Amino acid sequence: MSAKTGVGAPVLRKEDFRFITGKGQYTDDINRQDQAYAYFLRSPHAHATIKKLDISAAKSAPGVLGVLTGDDLAADKIGGLICGWMIHNKDGSPMKAGAHPALAQGKVRYVGDHVAVVIADTYAQAKDAAEKIIVDYQVLPAVVDMNKAKGSVAIHDVAPDNMVYDWHLGDKAATDAAFAKAKHVTKIDVVNNRLIPNAMEPRAAIGDFDSGTGVYTLYTTSQNPHVARLVLSAFVGIAPEHKLRVIAPDVGGGFGSKIFIYAEETVCVWASKKVGRPVKWTADRTEAFLSDAHGRDHITHAELALDDKGKILGFRVHTKANLGAYLSTFSSCVPTYLYAPLLSGQYDIPAIYAEVEGIYTTTAPVDAYRGAGRPEATFLVERIIEKAARETGTDPALFRRKNFIKSFPHQTPVIMAYDTGNYTASLDLALEMADYKNFGKRKKDSAKNGKLRGIGFSAYIEACGIAPSAAVGSLGAGVGLWESAEIRVNPVGTVEVLTGSHSHGQGHETTFAQLVADRLGIDIESVSVVHGDTDKVQFGMGTYGSRSGAVGMSAIVKAVDKVIAKGKKVAAYALEAAEKDIEFKDGRFNVAGTDKSLAFGEVALQAYIAHKFNGQDLEPGLKEGAFYDPTNFTFPSGVHICEVEIDPETGVTDIVKWTAVDDFGNIINPMIVEGQVHGGIAQGVGQALLEGAHYNADGQLVTASYMDYTMPRADDLPSFDIGITTTPCTTNPLGIKGCGEAGAIAAPPAVINAITDAVGHEDVPMPATPLAVWHACQKGARKLAAE
Amino acid sequence: MASVTMTVNGKQVTANVDPRTLLAQFLRDNLHLTGTHVGCDTSQCGACVVHVDGRAIKSCTTLALSCDGASVTTIEGIGTPDNLHPMQAAFRENHGLQCGFCTPGMIMSAIDIVNRKGHALDEHTIREELEGNICRCTGYHNIVKAVAQGAAAMK
């Protein structure tokens, strides 16, 4: 181990070699012998009952091996897809979750819903045959607008008013009392636009049943293969866990969308036994747009109560959250427990009350997307804070500073107990980096060129390191959210790290190796990281919610510590010393006060040859596992400042400067952390300026390709100025908070606060497209003329 | 079925293909060169970019048969882990990739930019020239740095 590869060093990534040479192995790159191809016939209607489904012509089409429908699923007693988090209504009754069959059973509920699957020798044959399926639909009214969902036709019989739940959090009476004594109340209405995740690798699956062993293997684009196996075994009922192997090989980005268990992989693995051949499905981009779980989609009204000095007294929030046509795997918790507990932001707010209505619509299911609930909370908090500062004539930086939480630990009124932070430090550094004091001059210069310049702040907080199992269990989670790790030391002293985390861009093969090599004092090249295969890694909860550092690496550290403890026992025998006299330092086991010493690799060999100890006293081998269950969430925070210049003639917004100052606690690899911040900001800027899923009144997805859904491109973005402040997390052994979602959480309000600053009023929607900003400029000009 | 012959990464290959076979499918399915990826259906994401007769093209929007007689270079043909192309090395050294899915197309496009625009590339040029390659992970910040460094190193 050297300083160059230790914890805190910007180690270049080990995994890069295969990706830059075209040797990555993504699911679609894998081909099983004799594999067949699946094509899903999807609903062209947003809402319809299926009166008749005639598959006879398709069945006899060339190359077709099988045409399967919801009836076949039912006949095989294959269960529906599940939502793993139970939310309770205000009155204590459980949420209303409609059934979610992997193939439609009598009804379709969104455009892209799965009607039937055709399996054929080639993909083209499957697609050709699907055109021969005759479906007699009775079209029902689409339910697209959340505000009109209540009176519309029911999408699921169990939810006659299309309400999944009516949930709340916080102290209503205390909040009402705060408003009663307020000197000023700021009100805001915001829409958090619906997004489509768009990992660049489309989802894919190969189901492969081995009739010789009775074992199913599923290759799939998953962020959490073990959770996929658990759900497919315990709930869907494909096969018991020991007869189902799930492999998530290289995965080309997830951003949440590959957490969930979808219809397609369910069908592929089930169908592989039915047709007696491996079954492969790869989404095309249009299918990805239609059927990947979407993100965000909130409508919110909120009010902030201030005293006469501009101190916040209370915060009241009412949100409608679109959950789509079915409840996806974790959908129910996103607008509830991942949202409302973050409404205190970085601010000392004595009273908060939030109400959330979860609503069914005839649109694709909505679930966690990078940030998941926390971007929605941050957008709301940072927009209303900015508006309050403006209404009270206070500098927005000063307004925030005045209301920051300044002592820790801090218990908010909405569940969360922040362990540590220094919000003022991040703000100070960001102001300096952004050259805030000279902004006025830059604004004047822009005006001389006919441009509008604006500056916007976002002081975000997120809850990461998801999550203490007991805590989430009490809130309705169906699983615990610990992580596992296993350290296998080979007799020559090389190490395999088996982790339940999954890397799909995060660089775990490097950072995890960095951590283990550093702890064991060995060369980083001697450490390899194994993940993504349920046959190799016993169990794990996967990667999402910025948890792989704070939870995944904590499990690894625990297992490493056990390896060192065992190593000390082995070394004691080998060195003929007392165990208590063995010290482990810089990769060597030393007998304290002597020059007797063995290298890590030598101890590993001693552990396996086992010549020096009696097996009854000490087991041979050097392999340890650990489960780590966090005791609290972690709370990364920071301040982002966005500066924009707008061309009022066209409405084009140019981001001229981006300053990001983040506190992620301790950092293993700053290069990778910065990369995460860059990517997150790009997604947040995408939400603010470019991206928006749009369904028309008939429930057709208008933005179903890159022709209409605007992905951030290189020329849409600036380079970013990144700063770091550090307050180590106090609740995990590494002091890590997590960094994966920060940018996506921080960015949207920074952009919109900058644009609203530039145009001089608050009426700017997301995405702030040129059209929207042109309208806003005109409104701003009218407002100026009127003044 | 129709016969097609082309040179791929220096090796001549001949195959009988369905006329609707796209160059991307031909490379992936027939030749098992799976470094060329397919990320969209509308010719925008650029994950499929390869070089045909020295020019970057989108292999998902080109028929294999149209490349009869052509010379095709894919990501597998420009360097190996032991002998990286300068642009490959630059992507690694600048952390210009995360999930890696867009990376082959990104690198092939980047080399094409250098071929057309030379070795001294400013940030603005690089960002504009990458219009046809979408990355969801990196925010492009490090890709831009990588292309600039790779361009200089290709001299």
Add this chain to the structure above:
Amino acid sequence: MYAFSYHNPKTVRQAATLLSKNAEGKVLAGGQTLLPTMKQRLASPSALIDLGHAEGLSGIEQKGRNIVIGAMTRHVDVATSAIVKNAIPGLAALAEGIGDAAVRNRGTIGGSIANNDPAADYPSAALALGATIVTNKRKIAADDFFQGMFATALEEGEIIVKVSFPIPSKAAYEKFPNPASRYALVGVFVAKKGSDVRVAVTGAGSNGVFRSKECEAALAGRFNAKSLEGVKVSASGLNADMHATSEYRAHLIPVMAKRAVTKALGK
């Protein structure tokens, strides 16, 4: 894609014969629009007649006061041609802005003009410059060629061979791209030849490329950006979609025209 037969003629004559034999066949030029359309199963030609190996269809030359560009000339070759850059820099700049680099390496001028996509760039140049479209059968003036969205004067079995652009005294193109597709939301090509000023607009019209009488009238007096101040273009007949209302497009036409004129004047 649906199945089709593939043909690879070596001459335009062979291509025309194949086209006449395959009533449901289509000519494949660069394929940058046709192939995505076929992949989505929105087009199902029975045959593709690939012009990629047909002789004599590529190349750029100056013939007197005209720039003549072969139909299979790729966008990149127009963009980088010294001849085009010297004679009609606005046309080279337009080609440099079509699609992205990989699309420009493959897409052709003939394909773009024959397809007449309402948001394509080339039709505006052809119309504003008063180009002549030369087919295997005849010469067609651009004024007569473009006949509405995806509709042209091309008859069955007719193949574009080259396009001839008269060299203007001043010309430039300014595009406001659709943020998602990067096709023209509004693209304006202005050209001045002697006292004749033409302003052609693509991307905006619900019936394809058209000339903006309002902008032309304003520029007839003095060919400078100031002449376009206060020009109002009617929104009627303009496209409306989620990216732009017809009013926004109408607003952008004189704005883009102004910027194109400034560019044409080399300012």
